[in-house]
Amino acid sequence: MNQKVTRQLYMLPYTLWMIFFVIAPIVLVVYYSFLDINGDFSLANYEKFFTPTYLKMALSSFWYAFLITLFSLLIAYPTALLLTRTKHKQLWLLLIIVPSWINLLLKAYAFIGIFGTYGITNRFLEAIGIGTQQILFTDFSFIFVAVYIFIPFMILPIFNSLNQLNPALIDAANDLGASKWTTFRRVIFPLTMEGVKSGCQVVFIPALSLFMLTRLIAGNRVITLGTAIEQHFLVTQDWGMGSTIAVFLILIMFLFMALTGKRKRGV
Amino acid sequence: MDQKLSPVSKFFLIVIFVILYAPIFFLVFYSFNSGGTMYDFEGFTLEWYQELFSDTRLLIIVLNTLVVALLSALIATIIGVIGAIGIHSVKKRSRKNAILSLNNVLIVSPDVIMGASFLILFTIAGYQLGFYSVLLSHIAFSVPIVVLMVLPKLYEMSPTLVDAAKDLGANSWEVVTKVILPFISPGIMAGFFMALTYSLDDFAVTFFVTGNGFSTLSVEIYSLARRGVSLNINALSTLLFLFTIVLVVVYYFINQRLKTNGTGGRK
Numbered sequence: 001m002n003q004k005v006t007r008q009l010y011m012l013p014y015t016l017w018m019i020f021f022v023i024a025p026i027v028l029v030v031y032y033s034f035l036d037i038n039g040d041f042s043l044a045n046y047e048k049f050f051t052p053t054y055l056k057m058a059l060s061s062f063w064y065a066f067l068i069t070l071f072s073l074l075i076a077y078p079t080a081l082l083l084t085r086t087k088h089k090q091l092w093l094l095l096i097i098v099p100s101w102i103n104l105l106l107k108a109y110a111f112i113g114i115f116g117t118y119g120i121t122n123r124f125l126e127a128i129g130i131g132t133q134q135i136l137f138t139d140f141s142f143i144f145v146a147v148y149i150f151i152p153f154m155i156l157p158i159f160n161s162l163n164q165l166n167p168a169l170i171d172a173a174n175d176l177g178a179s180k181w182t183t184f185r186r187v188i189f190p191l192t193m194e195g196v197k198s199g200c201q202v203v204f205i206p207a208l209s210l211f212m213l214t215r216l217i218a219g220n221r222v223i224t225l226g227t228a229i230e231q232h233f234l235v236t237q238d239w240g241m242g243s244t245i246a247v248f249l250i251l252i253m254f255l256f257m258a259l260t261g262k263r264k265r266g267v
Numbered sequence: 268m269d270q271k272l273s274p275v276s277k278f279f280l281i282v283i284f285v286i287l288y289a290p291i292f293f294l295v296f297y298s299f300n301s302g303g304t305m306y307d308f309e310g311f312t313l314e315w316y317q318e319l320f321s322d323t324r325l326l327i328i329v330l331n332t333l334v335v336a337l338l339s340a341l342i343a344t345i346i347g348v349i350g351a352i353g354i355h356s357v358k359k360r361s362r363k364n365a366i367l368s369l370n371n372v373l374i375v376s377p378d379v380i381m382g383a384s385f386l387i388l389f390t391i392a393g394y395q396l397g398f399y400s401v402l403l404s405h406i407a408f409s410v411p412i413v414v415l416m417v418l419p420k421l422y423e424m425s426p427t428l429v430d431a432a433k434d435l436g437a438n439s440w441e442v443v444t445k446v447i448l449p450f451i452s453p454g455i456m457a458g459f460f461m462a463l464t465y466s467l468d469d470f471a472v473t474f475f476v477t478g479n480g481f482s483t484l485s486v487e488i489y490s491l492a493r494r495g496v497s498l499n500i501n502a503l504s505t506l507l508f509l510f511t512i513v514l515v516v517v518y519y520f521i522n523q524r525l526k527t528n529g530t531g532g533r534k
Contacts, residue, residue, distance in 0.1 A: 007353070009355070010349060010351070010353065010434060011349065011353040011354075013345070013346045013349055013350075014346055014347075014349050014350030015354055017346055017350070017406075017407065017410050018366075018369055018370070019411075020388070020407075021373070021385070021388075021403075021407035022369050022370075022372050022373060023369070023386055025381070025384030025385060025387070026384065028370070028384055028387045028388060028391065029383065029384045029387065032387055041452070046401070075283070078279065079279070079283050080278065082276045082279065082280050083280070085270065085272055085276075086280075092280075094454070094519075096283075096284075096287065096492050096516075098512070098515060099287045099288060099291060101464055101468070101469075101514075101515065102291055102486060102504075102508060102511055103468055103484070103504075103507060104465070104470060104485070104502070105485050105488040105489055105490070105492065106291075106294065106470060106488065106504040106507065106508075107290055107291070107472055108492070109492045109500055109504070110290035110291065110293055110294045110504075111290060111487065112305075112496060113297065113305030113306070114289075114290060114293060114305075114491060116305065116306070116371060118304070118307075119305065119306055120305040120306065121291070123306070148286070148287075148290070151283075152287070152322070165351070198439065201375075202426055205375065205377055206377055206378075208377070209377035209378065209379045209380070211379055211472055212472065212474075212489060213472065213494065214344050214491055216489070216493065220284070222309070223380075226377065226378075226379040229379045230379060230383075230475075231382055231475075233382075233386060233475065234474075234475070237344070239387065239488075242383060243383070243387070244381055246379070246384070246385050249377065249379075250376065250380060251381060252336070253375065253376065253377070257375065260280065
């Protein structure tokens with residue numbers, strides 16, 4: 001009994017952290033979602049969320065997140081596959097990871113220079129005769145930069161699951177006369193599905209909640225759920241509505257995790 | 268690279284690497300531009316670096332960022348290690364899984380939600396936004412990462428080690444400091460570095476809880492970048508890039524050394 005008490009005393013800092021920074025914030029967000037702008041208890045925010053304005057915003061946010069995840073996957077999968085076939089694969093992997101450690105803001109800032117009206121991309125377009133285009137503050141630039149930022153996070157889990165793949169299985173497929181494409185479609189891809197799923201997880205949810213890129217790169221043209229939350233909390237000060245959107249984002253997150261994850265047991 | 272790769276695959280990998288690194292080197296390149304823009308390279312200058320080092324406000328912000336990162340990583344590591352040892356000692360499987368899922372909430376939840384909910388928390392608690400609110404938030408989101416880094420090491424440790432120490436007359440404090448902590452030190456190191464990089468990289472959470480008087484580098488770059496291009500940021504990003512590389516190399520070597528120590532049997 002005595003030992004149990006001392007153990008709980010040891011655990012106190014961690015327990016306090018869990019109460020104050022995990023449980024309390026969720027409870028507070030849910031509580032605030034039921035408060036209207038005057039601080040009265042109501043369901044007004046939820047009614048507002050189901051009006052066309054907010055639903056359209058949520059849908060477009062989904063669409064952008066979907067596109068970003070799709071393009072990241074299309075680029076990351078072949079990259080990871082080729083990386084596993086290089087000689088010093090861990091070193092190459094490290095080189096892929098390093099850019100993801102550079103501050104996000106700096107990378108976004110770099111693209112302001114690259115895509116700007118007089119930027120290097122427009123110089124190139126001019127030189128090959130297409131002429132100057134508006135690139136910054138378009139959907140294209142937003143998706144391009146977001147994909148750029150998320151690629152390393154998509155490559156890492158896919159690389160890991162490809163790395164764990166038993167090469168004998170591929171040899172077996174070859175011996176049994178499968179073409180390269182069949183081997184990929186029937187053996188490699190299904191067996192690395194776990195990596196693809198966790199890659200999609202680490203890209204899709206953050207892509208739904210991006211708000212810094214929408215301002216810097218998309219020039220407020222794109223409004224994601226994240227932008228809306230930020231807007232409500234820091235600009236219009238309507239915390240209730242912001243919390244309501246946050247509640248939906250949390251629900252979507254759990255739904256998405258339930259759809260893609262689940263099979264990770266224990267530690 | 269390996270001979271097994273076809274020229275097309277090699278080309279693909281090279282393109283990916285160029286795209287990943289181009290924006291960073293683009294920033295570095297223009298930090299030496301005397302022209303003052305990110306498109307016409309007029310001549311070599313160190314003017315922007317000089318300006319950077321004479322900007323006391325910015326230097327204070329750099330210092331703030333480092334202090335927050337180091338302190339939060341340190342405190343989060345302590346809390347996280349305690350938490351991991353606690354979770355490890357929980358016998359009941361369902362309870363352990365419940366704690367682990369709560370632990371992971373902050374890892375999977377989007378930055379915006381963390382930022383917004385912490386903002387509500389600090390406001391309700393009547394806590395002044397500033398250095399301490401930023402520090403507390405950074406500790407909060409670093410703790411679960413440390414736990415996840417340390418836990419696998421604890422499971423790697425054979426329980427007979429602890430039993431042997433107890434048989435030889437060690438009390439529980441000695442078991443923790445002389446047996447468990449040395450064994451899991453690679454995990455602790457990894458956790459500390461992850462916490463450090465998370466803190467240095469964080470923008471969204473800090474943006475919500477920073478208030479008026481206090482700023483970190485990410486938040487400062489954001490507000491500078493919204494005003495447009497200024498080559499101070501380029502100079503700053505060059506220095507940060509070098510700093511990141513140093514951090515990666517240090518981390519790599521510490522890891523390497525700990526690995527050889529671990530297998531070589533200490534003392």
